[in-house]
Amino acid sequence: DFLRWCQTVGVTLSGKVYLSKEGTVAERGMLAKDDIEEGETLFCIPRTALLSQDTTRVKDVLREGNGSLESKSGWVPLLLALMWEYTSPESHWRPYLSLWPDFKLLDHPMFWSKDERDSLLQGTGVPEAVDTDLSNIEKEYSSIVLPFMRSHPDLWCPEKHTLELYKSLVAFVMAYSFQEPLDDEEDDECDPNPPMMVPVADMLNHVSNHNANLEYTPDLLKMVSVRHIAAGEEIFNTYGQMANWQLLHMYGFTEPYPNNSNDTADIQMSSIYKAAVQVMCSEEQQQQHLLLEKWSLLTEMEMVGEKGAFIFGWTGSLTDTELYTTLKILCMPAEAFAEFKENEGWEEVEENEEEKIGLALSNKGIPKLPAAWRQVLHSATCFTLDSYSGSLAVDSALLEKQSAYSLLGSREKNALHVCYGQKMILHQLLEMTRG
Numbered sequence: 001d002f003l004r005w006c007q008t009v010g011v012t013l014s015g016k017v018y019l020s021k022e023g024t025v026a027e028r029g030m031l032a033k034d035d036i037e038e039g040e041t042l043f044c045i046p047r048t049a050l051l052s053q054d055t056t057r058v059k060d061v062l063r064e065g066n067g068s069l070e071s072k073s074g075w076v077p078l079l080l081a082l083m084w085e086y087t088s089p090e091s092h093w094r095p096y097l098s099l100w101p102d103f104k105l106l107d108h109p110m111f112w113s114k115d116e117r118d119s120l121l122q123g124t125g126v127p128e129a130v131d132t133d134l135s136n137i138e139k140e141y142s143s144i145v146l147p148f149m150r151s152h153p154d155l156w157c158p159e160k161h162t163l164e165l166y167k168s169l170v171a172f173v174m175a176y177s178f179q180e181p182l183d184d185e186e187d188d189e190c191d192p193n194p195p196m197m198v199p200v201a202d203m204l205n206h207v208s209n210h211n212a213n214l215e216y217t218p219d220l221l222k223m224v225s226v227r228h229i230a231a232g233e234e235i236f237n238t239y240g241q242m243a244n245w246q247l248l249h250m251y252g253f254t255e256p257y258p259n260n261s262n263d264t265a266d267i268q269m270s271s272i273y274k275a276a277v278q279v280m281c282s283e284e285q286q287q288q289h290l291l292l293e294k295w296s297l298l299t300e301m302e303m304v305g306e307k308g309a310f311i312f313g314w315t316g317s318l319t320d321t322e323l324y325t326t327l328k329i330l331c332m333p334a335e336a337f338a339e340f341k342e343n344e345g346w347e348e349v350e351e352n353e354e355e356k357i358g359l360a361l362s363n364k365g366i367p368k369l370p371a372a373w374r375q376v377l378h379s380a381t382c383f384t385l386d387s388y389s390g391s392l393a394v395d396s397a398l399l400e401k402q403s404a405y406s407l408l409g410s411r412e413k414n415a416l417h418v419c420y421g422q423k424m425i426l427h428q429l430l431e432m433t434r435g
């Protein structure tokens with residue numbers, strides 16, 4: 001049904017690929033029938049086949065109500081469109097949406113119990129992100145969606161379009177929608193484009209080492225190979241440069257350790273402050289006062305924030321400027337700090353400063369940092385590693401014991417890959433900052 005529908009709406013598929021439920025990493029996916037060279041178009045989807053707030057049957061109503069549908073996520077119009085299309089027998093996208101008779105296969109942590117999230121994922125950043133999502137979803141549904149549905153009883157009704165359905169559709173949008181990138185010139189001024197559903201492109205699974213990429217043209221979207229793909233290989237799109245905790249949060253899966261080259265671990269900014277106190281203050285009141293003053297200045301400069309984190313990947317720091325400035329100021333002698341404040345910043349900014357900072361905080365550069373900087377980073381890394389300890393129902397060591405690993409459920413396996421990857425990145429940092 002779906003493939004017939006694809007033909008009628010003008011989707012074109014290269015003869016070298018096919019959709020399959022076998023031979024893929026997860027449920028449906030796309031496989032290569034023949035060898036494919038770099039730059040070949042694998043399929044095209046005309047813009048008229050996309051399901052968005054601008055193409056849905058209820059687009060006029062959504063456009064009229066636009067002002068009252070604004071939200072932090074910007075997803076409400078698409079979600080209202082999906083609620084209508086998903087429950088209407090006459091929907092143009094019926095053969096597409098019928099691929100999901102229910103949303104039971106979505107296993108995002110938002111469908112786990114809070115206990116499960118907290119025990120399996122503590123320290124990873126996922127429980128906090130999910131708590132925020134759940135509270136936003138409920139607020140959005142009761143304060144924006146319900147009043148809007150009540151003022152259009154011919155199209156929606158709360159008995160059919162429940163909070164439960166809304167939540168499932170949020171997870172569906174998280175895992176299946178696409179967001180067209182803004183043009184370079186638009187980047188700074190505009191809100192991001194709203195999400196949209198892209199049939200066929202959303203059948204592709206993701207890996208960090210992907211072999212295809214979606215391109216946007218005025219009339220159509222096309223999937224293009226980015227390297228040679230051998231016959232029999234799966235076609236993998238990229239959902240973006242995603243760490244395992246982000247993949248689990250948004251898509252409900254992880255890339256098994258150590259495959260995710262985009263994996264990251266966070267060090268809370270507050271841990272750096274705590275580490276600086278430990279390394280530099282010992283008992284001295286005066287030093288503590290100075291550190292507090294330095295931290296206030298860093299906050300004013302928007303280099304640090306209460307809930308912020310410094311991010312580390314396999315190749316070093318990914319938040320170079322913030323981390324460099326923070327370490328430099330925290331470890332500065334009192335006289336230099338006084339001078340710094342007086343000059344309201346660095347005396348001179350060198351031309352290739354950014355590149356130099358990046359190099360200094362890469363795997364090669366970190367061991368050469370001044371001793372005090374390394375000590376602060378080292379202590380903060382220890383604090384972060386402590387925050388996982390005892391909180392995991394599954395121990396990272398399980399990953400090394402194949403027989404025990406194979407007995408775990410998929411949630412535990414995913415939790416393990418998130419934690420293990422983060423811990424390994426932190427252990428690498430620990431090694432690099434050792435005195």
Ligand SMILES: C[S@@+](CC[C@H](N)C(=O)[O-])C[C@H]1O[C@@H](n2cnc3c(N)ncnc32)[C@H](O)[C@@H]1O
Binds near residue numbers: 026027029203250252
């Ligand atoms: C855009 S859909 C891809 C199509 C999906 N396989 C299907 O059958 O509908 C995204 C979902 O596919 C699954 N997925 C994608 N890439 C994966 C991977 N590398 N490993 C495991 N599951 C993956 C996850 O369940 C994710 O939420």
